[in-house]
Amino acid sequence: MMRLIKKYLWLLPCFLVLTGMGQKANYRQAEKFLHLESLVGTTSVIPNTLKGSSKFWYRYETRDGARYYLVDPVAGLQRELFDRQELAGKISSVTHKPGNYKDIKLTGFSLEEKENVLCFSSEGVQFKYDLRNEQLSQVFPDTVTKKKQTPLPVKKSKMKWVGKYSPDSSYVVYGRNHNLYLVSTKDSAETCLTKDGCEKYSYTPKSKDSAKITVPDITWFADSRHFYAERTDKRKIGELYLVNTTGKGRPTLNRYDYSMPGDEHVAQQELHLFDAAAKKEVDLAVGKWKDQKLTVHTVGRPVERLYFVRKKRSCNEMELCRVFPETGEVKVLINEVCEPYFNDQLFTFHFLNDGEEILWWSERTGHGHWYRYDGEGRLKNAMTSGGWTSGKIVRIDTVKQLIYFEAYGQGEAGESPYYARLNKARFDGRGGSKILTPEQATHKVTFLSGGKYFVDNYSRADLEPRSVVRNTDGKVVVELCSPDLTLLYETGWRMPEPFTVKAADGETDLFGYMWKPVDFDSTRNYPIISYVYPGPQTEAVPLEFSVSTGFNNAALAQVGFIVVTFGHRGGSPLRDRWYHTYGYGNLRDYPLADDKCGIEQLAHRYSFIDPSRVGIFGHSGGGFMSTAALCTYPDFYTAAVSSAGNHDNNIYNIWWGETHHGIKEATGKTAKKKPQAADTTKMAKESACFEKPYIPTNIELAKHLKGHLLLVAGDADNNVHPANTLRMVDALIRVGKNFEMLVLPGQGHAYRGESLEFFRRKMWFHFAKHLLHDYSMEQYTEIDEYMRLTSLRTE
Incomplete structure (x- = not known):
């Protein structure tokens, strides 16, 4: 038998070459892409606006060095501020130091005397440069200092107490021993306003020394009589622990509060109102739902009106309420129910005309849009509408009754719906919305002084960045500088290629990008690797120009892979409510079928993709998803790298699990009596209890593992606790599965420095072994030895 094996062993290399396996990993090329x-x-x-003008200056750096420009949108002109070589020479003649005109170090940069005089510092010397005659003069600090240090009449300060003063200085509030104290500045009379403050339930939570008098985080009303304070009760929240393993001496314990899905005790947020004249707290009916979330909002500076938003723990109902401090009345202005949960990424609202109108964002029609209410909470009209999504408001013009806002999904059929375009719409909604930045790209705008013009920076993953100035009708009035990517392209770097596939339902379009090696050969056969993040609050698909998406997908492709990333149902909140809530109640499995289906379509479409060699990797939610995919479709995925994965969402944070998987108020005999509106400032304490949701975990899938899994965790990760990874490891050991594991000491949720570099290369090695069948890295005793050896061979 052995003789027979040896006889035909020589055929193995030929077989590997013919099948596209046994390829050599191109680590040298991958290194060049880091x-x-x-x-x-x-x-x-980045515009630096000039006061009282729509003009601005900016600094722009290319391979030719840094240049400074002045832009006048009204005239439609842009000019370079100065001759770099000339200015650099004049600066050197004063400082007696050599200067590189391509990189003049200017700080404290400003324009004065009607934009004719440039003021700046260089090499520790202050200068003025007259742009009219190109004369440089040194500004001597002594003369400036003397001007600024003219003695002022000494006034006796009235602020003899430490604390937060009322607008008219009649009262001051200070904190001590976690409580609040009120002092009348007229007669120095002191009143203890609260007595129940304590650690983790404090009115002065930022104070490290509770016995020391501190300035509390309270807010006064303009009437100098009322003020409010926010307080959070964290006394019953469970704790998590990490051990600080790096550094000198003994390892130390890091202890922190952390709420998990279904916890009986979570943070209780409170709003307290006080009447300084009456020297007491005002009763507020703030509490309505058990464990509600509370955010406070105000109108006016100083505060004229007080509002708050309360939201159910189940995240499907919220109310905007107004507080009347004179009586303690709480009035519900807007109540909204949104099943199964609110879109936290896009929801917001704005007050207009001192609270006389409210602009409210809602997904009530299935797409997010803006609605206008009066100050009493009565709906006036929809401001935007259509089969696309309105995003954040960038500018509000109350004079012309216009909003300028980002919008998604306004392109033609088949176009990616993720690109933000700037729109404008009337307050009354008449005439619809007008697109001001029509290019298919992500637009980021900055309005200039006066609001008649804005700077528009736009790009996408496969489109070079461009910057222009537009007027409020969207017309381009000035073309600004563009990046010089010559040196980047000379490395062989290329933009990723966009593609569209169908979800597993055969109907929903999924949008993504593909990276290829620089020596790509369409006649060869390449493994494919999917870079994933399941959402629902975002996706891994890049929306702007980037040299290194993810953990540098372009560099990973150079090792010898086709790398892709695309969305999945249950992902981005930028599309519509159905899409981003698709995974509700199924927090583990919802994106998996779409990823597999998308890869199968790409392999069918492109002959250079080998569907028998499929990899998958991701970080955080992507780490959780990549492990789940490998274990759910063990005959489809070959290898996975899962870093910082929340493999057990039952011990991940409360927001992720309860919002996107669900939590329900218990009913029947086990339910407690539902609360009535609270008649004090304290939150409603008695309420219906909640049913703890069970979230399926990756641990349950461990027995299905067939492929090659690398699990990675930072031991200082206080977001996704390393216990998530260790529980997955324990489950794999118990069912007798082989896998690899990497722990990065001292690393939190985001890997940095040498640990990040080490992790990247370990990922390359893992996929090279199991997708290319290149085990050459096993011979190296140092992580970068392969680079040195490769360099020696080519020199």
Whole structure:
């Protein structure tokens, strides 16, 4: 038998070559694609506006160095502020130091005397440069200092107490021993306003020394009589622990509060109102739902009106309420129910005209849009509508009754719905919305002084960044600088290629990008790797130009792979309510079928993709998803790298699990009596209890593992606790599965420095072994030895 094996062993290399396996990993090329950002320079214009004018200046850096420009939108002009070589020479003649004109170090940059005089500091020296005659003069600090240090009449300060003063200085409030004290500045009479403050239930939570008098985080009303304070009760919240393993001496314990899905005790948020004249607290009916979330909002500076938003723990109902401090009345202005949960990423609202009108964002029609209410909470009209999604408001013009806002999904059929375009719409909703930035790209805008013009920086993953100035009709009035990507392209770097596939339902479009090796050969056969993040609050699909998406997908592709990323149902909240809530109640499985289905379509579409060699990787939610995919479809995925994965969402944070999987108020005999509106400032304490949701975990899938799994965790991760990864490890050991594990000491949820570099290469190695069948890295005793050896061979 052994003789027979040896006889035909020589055929194995030929078989591997013919089947596309046994390829050599191109680590050398992958290394070249790390840290390319320095070759790019500036990619967007940051305007520095001139007071009282729509003019602005900006700094822009390309491979030719840094230049400074002045822009006049009204005239439609842009000009360079100065001759770099000339200015650099004049600065050197004063400082007696050599200067590189391509990188003049200017700080404290400003324009004065009708934009004719440039003021700045360089090499510790202050200068003025007259742009009219190109004369440089040194500004001597002594003369400036003397001007600024003119003695002022000494006034006796009235602020003899430490604390927060009322607008008219009649009262001051200070904190001590976690409680609040009121002092009348007229007669120094002191009143203890609260007595129930304590650690983790404090009116002065930022104070490290509770016995010391501190300035509390309270807010006065304009009437100088009332003020409010927010307080959170964390006394019963469960704790988590991490051990600080790096550093000198003994490892130490890091203890922190952490609420998990279904916890009986969670943070209780409170709003307290006080009447300084009456020297007491005002009763407020703030509490309505058990464990409600509370956010406070105000109108006016100083505060004229007080509001708060309370939201159910189940995240499907909220109310905007107004507080009347004179009586303690709480009035519900807007009540909204949104099943199964509110879109936290896009929801917001704005007060207009001192609270006389309210602009409210809602997904009540299935797409997010803006609605206008009067100050009493009566709906006036929809401001936007249509089969697309309104995003954040960038500017509100109360004079012309217009809003300028981001919008998604306004492109033609088949276009990615994720790109933000700037729109404008009337308060009354008449005439619909007008698109001001029509290009298919992500637009980020900055309005200039006066609001008649804005700077528009736009790009997408496969479109070079561009910057322009537009007027409020969307017309381009000035073309600004664009990046010089010559050096980047010379490395072989190329933009990813966009593609569209169908979800597993055969109907829903999924949008993504593909990265290829620079030596790509369409006649060859490549493994495919999917970079994933399941959402629901975002997706892994890049929306703007980037040299290194994810953990540098472009570099990973150079090892010898086709790398892709695309959305899945249950992902981005930028589309519509159905899409981003698709995974509700199924927090583990919802994106998996779409990822498999999408890869199958790409393999069918492109002959260079090998469907028998499929990898998957992701971080955080992507780490959780990649492990679930490998264990759910063990005959489809070959290898996975899962970093910082929340493999057991029952011990991940309360927001993720309860919002996106669900939590229900218990009913029947086990339910407690439902609360009535509270008649004090304290939250409603007695309420219906909640049913703890059970969230399926990756641990349950461990027995199905067939492929090659690398699990990674930072031991200082206080977001996704390393116990998530260790429980997955324990489950795999108990069912006798082989896998690899990497722990990064001292690393939190985001990997940094040498640990990040080490992790990247370990990921390359893992996929090279199991998708390319290249085990050459096993011979290296140092992580970067392969680079040195490769360099020696080619020199």
